[in-house]
Amino acid sequence: MAGLAELGRKRETRFGLLLITPAVLIIVMLLGYPMGYAIFMSFQQWNDKLGADHRAIGLANYEQLVSDPAVHEAMGLTAYFSVITVVGGVALAISIAILLNRTFRGRTIVRVLLLVPWAVPPVVNGIMWKLIFDGSVGIANTILKSLGIISASVQWLSDPAATMNILVFAETWKLLPFLCLLMLAALQGVPRSLYRAAAIDGADAWNTFWRITLPNIRGPLMFALIVQSMWSLKVFDTIYVLTGGSGGPAGGTTTINFLAYLTNFSNLDRGYGSAMAVGIMILVLVIAVFWILVFGGFNRKRRAADA
Amino acid sequence: MRESWLSRNLRHHLTAWTCGALVIVVMVIFLAPFVWMIAYSVYPSTALQAGVPDLSLTNITLDSYGQLFSDPMFLGPIVNSVIVGLSTTVMCMAAGAACAYAIARFRFRGRQPLLLSMMTVQAIPVIVLAVPLFILLRSVGLYDQLLGLIVTYTAFILPLVIWMLVSFFEEIPPSLERAARIDGCNRLQIMYKIAFPLAAPGMAATAILAFITSWSDFFLAKVLTSNTAVTLPVKTAAFQGLFAMDYTSAATAGVITAIPVLVLTLVAQKWIIRGLTEGAVKG
Numbered sequence: 001m002a003g004l005a006e007l008g009r010k011r012e013t014r015f016g017l018l019l020i021t022p023a024v025l026i027i028v029m030l031l032g033y034p035m036g037y038a039i040f041m042s043f044q045q046w047n048d049k050l051g052a053d054h055r056a057i058g059l060a061n062y063e064q065l066v067s068d069p070a071v072h073e074a075m076g077l078t079a080y081f082s083v084i085t086v087v088g089g090v091a092l093a094i095s096i097a098i099l100l101n102r103t104f105r106g107r108t109i110v111r112v113l114l115l116v117p118w119a120v121p122p123v124v125n126g127i128m129w130k131l132i133f134d135g136s137v138g139i140a141n142t143i144l145k146s147l148g149i150i151s152a153s154v155q156w157l158s159d160p161a162a163t164m165n166i167l168v169f170a171e172t173w174k175l176l177p178f179l180c181l182l183m184l185a186a187l188q189g190v191p192r193s194l195y196r197a198a199a200i201d202g203a204d205a206w207n208t209f210w211r212i213t214l215p216n217i218r219g220p221l222m223f224a225l226i227v228q229s230m231w232s233l234k235v236f237d238t239i240y241v242l243t244g245g246s247g248g249p250a251g252g253t254t255t256i257n258f259l260a261y262l263t264n265f266s267n268l269d270r271g272y273g274s275a276m277a278v279g280i281m282i283l284v285l286v287i288a289v290f291w292i293l294v295f296g297g298f299n300r301k302r303r304a305a306d307a
Numbered sequence: 308m309r310e311s312w313l314s315r316n317l318r319h320h321l322t323a324w325t326c327g328a329l330v331i332v333v334m335v336i337f338l339a340p341f342v343w344m345i346a347y348s349v350y351p352s353t354a355l356q357a358g359v360p361d362l363s364l365t366n367i368t369l370d371s372y373g374q375l376f377s378d379p380m381f382l383g384p385i386v387n388s389v390i391v392g393l394s395t396t397v398m399c400m401a402a403g404a405a406c407a408y409a410i411a412r413f414r415f416r417g418r419q420p421l422l423l424s425m426m427t428v429q430a431i432p433v434i435v436l437a438v439p440l441f442i443l444l445r446s447v448g449l450y451d452q453l454l455g456l457i458v459t460y461t462a463f464i465l466p467l468v469i470w471m472l473v474s475f476f477e478e479i480p481p482s483l484e485r486a487a488r489i490d491g492c493n494r495l496q497i498m499y500k501i502a503f504p505l506a507a508p509g510m511a512a513t514a515i516l517a518f519i520t521s522w523s524d525f526f527l528a529k530v531l532t533s534n535t536a537v538t539l540p541v542k543t544a545a546f547q548g549l550f551a552m553d554y555t556s557a558a559t560a561g562v563i564t565a566i567p568v569l570v571l572t573l574v575a576q577k578w579i580i581r582g583l584t585e586g587a588v589k590g
Contacts, residue, residue, distance in 0.1 A: 012413055012414075012415075012494070013413065013414075013415045015409075015413070015494050016409040016412075016413030016415045017409075017415060019405040019406060019408060019409035019413075020405070020406045020409045020410070020421065022401075022402040022405065022406070023402040023403060023405065023406035023465055023469060024406070024421075026398075026402060026458070026461055026462050026465060027428065027462055027465055027466065029462070030440070030443075030458060030459055030461075030462030030463075031428055031431065031436065031462050031463070033439070033443075034435075034436040034439035034440050034443060035431060035435060035436060035439075037439035037442075037443075038435045038436065038438065038439050041438065041439065096333055099326055099329055099330060099333070100330065102326055104323075104326070104327060104330065110330060110334060111580070112573065112576050113334060113337065113338060114337065115572050115573070115576055115579065115580070116337065116338060116341060116569065116572075117337050117341070118572070119519070119565070119568045119569050119571075119572040120341060120565050120568070120569075121522070121523035121525070121540055121564055121565055121568060122523065122525060122540075123523075123525045123540040123543050123544045123561075123564065124344075124540075124543065124561040124562075124564050124565045126544070127344070127543065127544075127546070127547060127557050127558065127560075127561040128340050128341065128343075128344045128561060129340065130547060130557075131343070131344060131347055131554060131557070131558055132340060132343065134554070137352065137355060137554055139343060139360070142359075142360065146359070173336070173337070173340065176337075177337060178583065181580055181583060181584055182583070182584050184584075185580075185584035185585075186584075220584075230430055230432075233432065234432050234433065234434065236433075236434075236525075236526050237525040237526060237540075237544075240525070240529075240544060241544050241547060244547065245544075257432065257434055260434045261434060261437075264434075264437065264438050265437075265530065270438050273438065274435075274438060277432065277434045277435040277437075277438075278435060280432050280434060280435070281431060281432055281435050284430055284432060285430075288430065
């Protein structure tokens with residue numbers, strides 16, 4: 001009898017393995033293998049502009065990566081873009097979520113409509129903001145002129161700093177609703193009784209937020225910060241459309257991800273470009289670990305305080 | 308006593324009003340840009356370039372839609388996107404449902420690490436894989452081919468599909484499947500006769516999400532196609548050259564690219580909101 005159960009378990013395992021095989025094969029072949037190959041390429045001198053031959057050059061690409069002024073500039077832009085979209089975006093998302101968590105008429109429809117910016121494909125998002133901030137036909141100029149803020153049309157997308165800020169705005173517009181929905185779901189998971197207890201103890205709104213709301217949504221909060229950090233690091237489509245594929249004006253929107261694209265596909269410097277891409281992957285990892293440590297420390301401190 | 312009640316009541320109303328106004332402002336900011344793009348696509352540019360845009364309804368024209376839909380250079384990418392989107396979805400669901408079911412139901416070694424790795428691979432930046440994929444597809448003759456895009460998208464979207472489906476399958480009470488087993492169903496039958504139908508709404512939402520993801524992708528399509536297999540987002544992005552942009556056509560192409568995603572999203576909104584937020588809130 002035991003033998004039969006054993007046999008059954010074995011057959012079950014075999015059936016399970018059979019079921020996972022196709023998916024695992026596809027993922028290994030088209031994600032795993034290319035990733036290994038990218039790491040291999042990052043140690044090669046491999047520039048398709050110079051010819052088809054390539055050779056191992058050790059860490060030279062990574063040394064170049066560390067000392068390349070173009071990389072430094074791109075990292076600066078990436079930091080500017082990411083800090084605003086991650087910290088600002090998540091803070092704004094919590095505020096809006098708290099606003100939407102109140103009971104009011106049309107709550108359901110508001111929540112559904114939040115999906116509109118989420119659903120707009122990134123390329124379309126770029127076109128949308130390009131239309132709005134265009135120097136000659138854009139509505140931004142029309143509105144600002146009629147309000148008397150500016151007197152003549154401004155060529156927003158010819159100015160590096162303005163273009164970067166438009167990019168920040170466009171990306172925040174697209175990603176904020178998702179973060180809002182996430183925070184809204186998190187807020188609904190906070191037990192009502194805690195708020196009642198806080199109200200009885202006479203806590204004001206500010207204290208309630210810091211001592212009740214925030215500690216109770218720290219899991220989703222960490223998730224939101226990690227996900228948004230990853231998105232911010234890999235922003236591409238909107239830059240491409242807003243700047244006509246240039247990362248301009250004057251490199252003003254060439255974040256590190258876009259620089260890696262230009263290196264790989266405009267300069268055809270695949271070796272150096274791969275090193276850059278692997279660098280981005282390491283950066284993603286470091287930032288994820290950073291958030292986990294921040295929240296882990298927070299948890300430990302709380303536990304120590306509770307004890 | 309009465310006065311304080313009054314003032315409290317007043318304050319309550321004031322808060323409600325302020326919040327209501329804020330909600331409206333937030334929603335206008337979230338919706339207006341898209342509505343404005345629709346306006347761009349249906350009004351002739353002369354009506355919009357005036358000092359104050361002339362938005363009278365008589366000015367509305369669908370000429371630009373007619374133009375794009377009769378342009379084979381635009382229809383080709385639409386057809387490509389539909390084929391790629393549907394094929395990717397079918398492949399993702401076939402491979403993904405099997406894998407997710409096994410993870411949710413069978414106790415085999417490496418089950419937990421497998422699920423975790425599905426989460427982790429989603430974090431790999433696409434840029435890392437772009438060049439190797441380009442070289443790989445070129446070497447097997449799939450560069451600029453629909454099939455090349457389909458298998459690539461399948462690999463990229465599968466982890467998300469599996470991650471979502473596992474949570475849907477885990478919700479089905481195992482007792483139903485045990486009962487079916489006693490009734491003489493084999494494992495395969497239990498899977499597609501009991502588990503899949505019970506998880507149908509979740510599976511449909513997952514399929515929609517897979518379709519949306521492949522439909523909206525720009526980067527991989529840009530890198531892995533050049534001509535015959537160009538998809539709609541790549542074509543749409545090309546409407547805005549660095550110089551001389553045809554605004555009406557660009558807006559029209561934008562609306563056409565976005566509409567299928569919007570419609571699908573609204574159809575499956577309940578499940579999509581759940582699918583998007585659940586992982587985070589549970590974990």
